[in-house]
Amino acid sequence: MLDIFTQSPHFYDYVTAAVLLLGVFNVAEVLFLLWNKARVESSELKRQGLKRLASTALITATDPAALLPRPAKEEEFAAYSEAIASVLDSFEGEIAVKAAQLISDLGIDDHYRRLARHRVWYKRGNAIDILSSFKLKSNREFFLAVFRSETSLDVRYRIIYGLSRLAREHADIRALARMLSGLPYLTAKYTEDIFYNIITALKATGSEAEFGIFMREIMNDKTVLNLVKRDCITACYAAACEKGRGLLKEYYAAFPDEPEILIAAVKALARMGDFSVTPAAIRHPDWRVRLAALKYAHLCCMDMLPEIRALLRDPSYHVRLNAALALAKGGEKGLAALRQEAAGPDAFAASTAAYALSQEAA
Amino acid sequence: MKLFLLWAAVHASQYVLFLYFLAINSVYTALILLALRDIVRHAYLTTSRVARRQLASEFYFKPVSVIVPAHNEAAVIIQSVQALLNLHYPEFEVIVVNDGSTDDTLERLRREFGLLPSVKPVRLQVPHEAIRGVYRSEAYRHLIVVDKVNGGKADAINAGVNVSSYPLFCSIDADSLLEPDALLKSSKLFLEDDELIATGGIIRILNGCKVQDGAVTEIGLPRGFLEAMQVLEYTRAFLSGRTGWNALKSLLIISGAFGVFRKDMVVAVNGYRKTVGEDMDLVMRLHRHCRDRAIPYKILFVPDPVCWTQAPFKLGMLLKQRNRWHRGMIDALLTNRAMILNRKYGATSLIGVSYFVFVELLGPLIELLGYLSVPVLYFTGLLSGRFFVMLLLLAVFWGISINIGAVFLDIYNFRRYKKTSDILRLCVLSAAEFFGYRQLMLLERLRATVTFRKKDWGIQDRQILEDKGTAT
Numbered sequence: 001m002l003d004i005f006t007q008s009p010h011f012y013d014y015v016t017a018a019v020l021l022l023g024v025f026n027v028a029e030v031l032f033l034l035w036n037k038a039r040v041e042s043s044e045l046k047r048q049g050l051k052r053l054a055s056t057a058l059i060t061a062t063d064p065a066a067l068l069p070r071p072a073k074e075e076e077f078a079a080y081s082e083a084i085a086s087v088l089d090s091f092e093g094e095i096a097v098k099a100a101q102l103i104s105d106l107g108i109d110d111h112y113r114r115l116a117r118h119r120v121w122y123k124r125g126n127a128i129d130i131l132s133s134f135k136l137k138s139n140r141e142f143f144l145a146v147f148r149s150e151t152s153l154d155v156r157y158r159i160i161y162g163l164s165r166l167a168r169e170h171a172d173i174r175a176l177a178r179m180l181s182g183l184p185y186l187t188a189k190y191t192e193d194i195f196y197n198i199i200t201a202l203k204a205t206g207s208e209a210e211f212g213i214f215m216r217e218i219m220n221d222k223t224v225l226n227l228v229k230r231d232c233i234t235a236c237y238a239a240a241c242e243k244g245r246g247l248l249k250e251y252y253a254a255f256p257d258e259p260e261i262l263i264a265a266v267k268a269l270a271r272m273g274d275f276s277v278t279p280a281a282i283r284h285p286d287w288r289v290r291l292a293a294l295k296y297a298h299l300c301c302m303d304m305l306p307e308i309r310a311l312l313r314d315p316s317y318h319v320r321l322n323a324a325l326a327l328a329k330g331g332e333k334g335l336a337a338l339r340q341e342a343a344g345p346d347a348f349a350a351s352t353a354a355y356a357l358s359q360e361a362a
Numbered sequence: 363m364k365l366f367l368l369w370a371a372v373h374a375s376q377y378v379l380f381l382y383f384l385a386i387n388s389v390y391t392a393l394i395l396l397a398l399r400d401i402v403r404h405a406y407l408t409t410s411r412v413a414r415r416q417l418a419s420e421f422y423f424k425p426v427s428v429i430v431p432a433h434n435e436a437a438v439i440i441q442s443v444q445a446l447l448n449l450h451y452p453e454f455e456v457i458v459v460n461d462g463s464t465d466d467t468l469e470r471l472r473r474e475f476g477l478l479p480s481v482k483p484v485r486l487q488v489p490h491e492a493i494r495g496v497y498r499s500e501a502y503r504h505l506i507v508v509d510k511v512n513g514g515k516a517d518a519i520n521a522g523v524n525v526s527s528y529p530l531f532c533s534i535d536a537d538s539l540l541e542p543d544a545l546l547k548s549s550k551l552f553l554e555d556d557e558l559i560a561t562g563g564i565i566r567i568l569n570g571c572k573v574q575d576g577a578v579t580e581i582g583l584p585r586g587f588l589e590a591m592q593v594l595e596y597t598r599a600f601l602s603g604r605t606g607w608n609a610l611k612s613l614l615i616i617s618g619a620f621g622v623f624r625k626d627m628v629v630a631v632n633g634y635r636k637t638v639g640e641d642m643d644l645v646m647r648l649h650r651h652c653r654d655r656a657i658p659y660k661i662l663f664v665p666d667p668v669c670w671t672q673a674p675f676k677l678g679m680l681l682k683q684r685n686r687w688h689r690g691m692i693d694a695l696l697t698n699r700a701m702i703l704n705r706k707y708g709a710t711s712l713i714g715v716s717y718f719v720f721v722e723l724l725g726p727l728i729e730l731l732g733y734l735s736v737p738v739l740y741f742t743g744l745l746s747g748r749f750f751v752m753l754l755l756l757a758v759f760w761g762i763s764i765n766i767g768a769v770f771l772d773i774y775n776f777r778r779y780k781k782t783s784d785i786l787r788l789c790v791l792s793a794a795e796f797f798g799y800r801q802l803m804l805l806e807r808l809r810a811t812v813t814f815r816k817k818d819w820g821i822q823d824r825q826i827l828e829d830k831g832t833a834t
Contacts, residue, residue, distance in 0.1 A: 005380075006749065012748070012752065015752045015753075015756060016752065018756060019752065019755045019756050019759055022756070022759035022760055022762075022763055023759055025763055026759065026762050026763050026766055029763065029766045029767070029770055030766065030786075030789045032770075033766075033769070033770060033773050033774070033785055033789070034782065034785065034786075036773070036774060037773065037777070037780075037782065037785065040777065122403045122406045122407055123406065125406070125407060126406050126407065187553060187554060187555060187556050188553075188556070189553040189554065190554070317483075317485045321482075321483070348483070351481065351483040352483055354481045355480075355481045355482045355483060358480070358481050
């Protein structure tokens, strides 16, 4: 059988060797599994213990570095960095200063800076993530240097994320915007997160106005993607930039044909309690803008009742539904209009009105 | 002349079988290596503090509609829905679609959750059988129950899609339990990648685990041989198979038991098609739709969101399930035959679809030919005893190492089964599979190949999802 193979004088030697190798490999795999299980379990215990120790030392001791053993293994660095990042997120003042000091005292930042130049991209990415969770100003120059030499897009996005948490002044925001525009657009959420971090960092230093200056600068800048402008507005929404109200209205006026920007502006303004653009948005030709505005119509625009009522016959299902809900929340006049529609001849409008009435009753 | 042809055929078949054996095992080995790389990378990136912070953030999500098709699921439906209502997710709705049940599924739901008729207009985007009524829970405003005429699982999910309000939907089986953070972990991917249109998490076997208040509280390997063997099979299929296909951009299945989809894309392909393999069929049509229109897209499997599902605990049930899966696969391949060896569909066709055609579809026939040829060749003197024994040892040892490799992927990265005895049992099962179990499954797949035109689902027995899972 299989003469071509079996005629070789060493055929059976090779097959026997393969079988033996596979057998040994299988046994080795099982032994490794058991050894690895024991190793991981003990390392997990050690890690938890170190984390607890570090957290307690940071909160109770005056010199935590003197109490804590210097980390040598990867799991020890991981435990310390977890504990420190968690303390930095939860505390301010003296404890936060001690935590930041501990990072350099124990050589944790040096360790992760070395790892940030590892040959495997995801290890570099992980190191950058950990460094950014420390929010250390001293990492700014390091991030910028690594960004210049980094080849992986995934890691570059992470560096920008890290830098966004360190923004302090106008030049930082411009630098970040330049870095972002040099990379392919990733996702709305990512860009929004970057700007959210920037706003939060600026707010913490009392320089929120810097972001307004930046947004004004990019408003007519054709080199900045409209998607990025939209994400800036969405970040304003998430971070509640009260001071940006006027600027958001300017954005609404400047981009009449950009539904994404209009929707973001309508939502951000509404969150600040400003409904000045909502009536115009309800009349907008794009159904997505109408839909966004209708969510707030009951708060501001019940004098537009006939127009909202007309939207019960809108071509968009979502607009019809939200127009009905707006009427239902809009007081007695709205409810009366809905009752009339529910008994009316237009089946679409009638079913939508009936639904809104049932919701209001519930 | 006839004798010569027979002789030639026998000789040729030896080479075909031998090369096929080498190829198939090499493919599985390569998949494990690819999966190992992918899983380690994934573990690194998802355990970082930033990733976990995002997961906990109130802004880091997209609203999701969870669709649960239910046909005669009275035994498990209440616990399943309760578990879903307890999911950690900022904004979601649960849509249970009662697909013409003949038991008291609807009655139980009505009693337990205080259902009231809802008059919300349903937007007909994908086809399905008539809806008899839509109800909303008085106590849980995000629970909706749709009562419709029986049309099968695909039809029920389509109805759920039409009733749903959110841009993403997750389809889940009524007898399955999602881990509380499973939805967050899978839907977060849609925020991180605009091109993602569908994703699925890992399905794990619930049998043998302890369940309390709709959540898995203790994980253990089931005692029964059949159930434990399925743990091994699922581990291999998901962790080495699907993760490997991910790396090759050729994922063709997102399990019907747990998948998250972008609704607009599913609507664009006209929803699910009525077939027993609706999950694979949908994913293949999504591939085709995007490739035909040059839409940039991704379909990914992620190994950490977990869905626990009940595995058949009787042989008859198991065979029925495997028969259905195999028929579903054949049907999906036939319906989407344009994707077979078609360069237009890139790696998805040349690697993914080719694998399903040459390994999953033709594999059982070739394996059967292998089993039948052994005695024929032996008695005609063409097969020496020594050669046979060596080949058998090679096949079994290689197969065992592939199985243990899959167990390794699981234990090394996810450590779900923590007891040493469970790990050792999985290793023993890795060897036991080749002595009876594999052949039994092979016969059922052959039967399914012959009867692939049958459309029935068969009836599955369910067990109550509480306490230690053995059949009740």
